[in-house]
Amino acid sequence: MLESLKKEVFDANLELPKRGLIKYTWGNVSAFDEETGYFAIKPSGVDYESMTPDDIVICDLDGRVVEGDLNPSSDMPTHAVLYQSFKGLGSIVHTHSPWATIWAQAGKDVDALGTTHADTFYGTIPCARYLSEEEVNTEYEKETGNVIVETFHERGIDPVSVPGVLLHGHAPFTWGSDAKKAVMNAVVLEEVCKMNYYTQALNPNAHVLPDFILDKHFERKHGENAYYGQKNR
Numbered sequence: 432m433l434e435s436l437k438k439e440v441f442d443a444n445l446e447l448p449k450r451g452l453i454k455y456t457w458g459n460v461s462a463f464d465e466e467t468g469y470f471a472i473k474p475s476g477v478d479y480e481s482m483t484p485d486d487i488v489i490c491d492l493d494g495r496v497v498e499g500d501l502n503p504s505s506d507m508p509t510h511a512v513l514y515q516s517f518k519g520l521g522s523i524v525h526t527h528s529p530w531a532t533i534w535a536q537a538g539k540d541v542d543a544l545g546t547t548h549a550d551t552f553y554g555t556i557p558c559a560r561y562l563s564e565e566e567v568n569t570e571y572e573k574e575t576g577n578v579i580v581e582t583f584h585e586r587g588i589d590p591v592s593v594p595g596v597l598l599h600g601h602a603p604f605t606w607g608s609d610a611k612k613a614v615m616n617a618v619v620l621e622e623v624c625k626m627n628y629y630t631q632a633l634n635p636n637a638h639v640l641p642d643f644i645l646d647k648h649f650e651r652k653h654g655e656n657a658y659y660g661q662k663n664r
């Protein structure tokens with residue numbers, strides 16, 4: 432079932448170490464199929480050298496395995512909550528990429544200081560709160576998804592325009608319309624965290640980008656008036 436979706440997820444998972452985002456198997460990618468309402472996700476703890484597209488597990492939005500011999504990634508319930516709550520996501524990526532994880536451990540939002548950020552994220556990338564002891568001890572991975580959703584709702588952030596989040600003391604999640612874009616957003620987030628660190632070291636009073644520059648850069652790549660790149664390619 433969903434062979435091309437499995438291949439997309441397989442390829443995207445291999446992309447994580449290639450792009451320098453993860454070591455060992457510290458990451459996972461999933462992709463969602465609108466028609467069936469199922470998503471494909473990396474199996475838990477399988478070495479990338481021995482993984483095949485057939486090892487990719489198919490799950491439903493209640494977090495049940497629909498197809499596959501292996502256990503899905505232990506973060507699978509987080510992915511399920513995000514697909515359920517944020518409409519329009521085609522793929523989700525979780526990594527422990529070092530710069531984004533450094534910001535997550537510091538518990539800091541990532542402000543839009545430049546156009547590298549604004550091309551992909553329309554404003555501040557939020558850092559979600561720690562989970563409570565009760566949340567950790569009940570359904571940890573599901574509650575992780577709930578805390579991400581709570582953060583976007585409470586702060587009035589549109590998850591399609593800001594396709595990523597940091598989890599305090601943990602690491603980032605990013606998403607996108609397909610697996611390639613979700614991985615690309617993870618790469619952009621990693622670069623932006625690194626750039627912000629040095630920018631603020633050089634100038635602790637560095638300004639958040641003025642709205643008119645933020646708007647210009649985001650809108651030329653996204654939405655109905657986008658003009659970046661080539662048409663029909």
Ligand SMILES: [Zn+2]
Nearest residue numbers: 526527601602
């Ligand atoms: Zn993690």
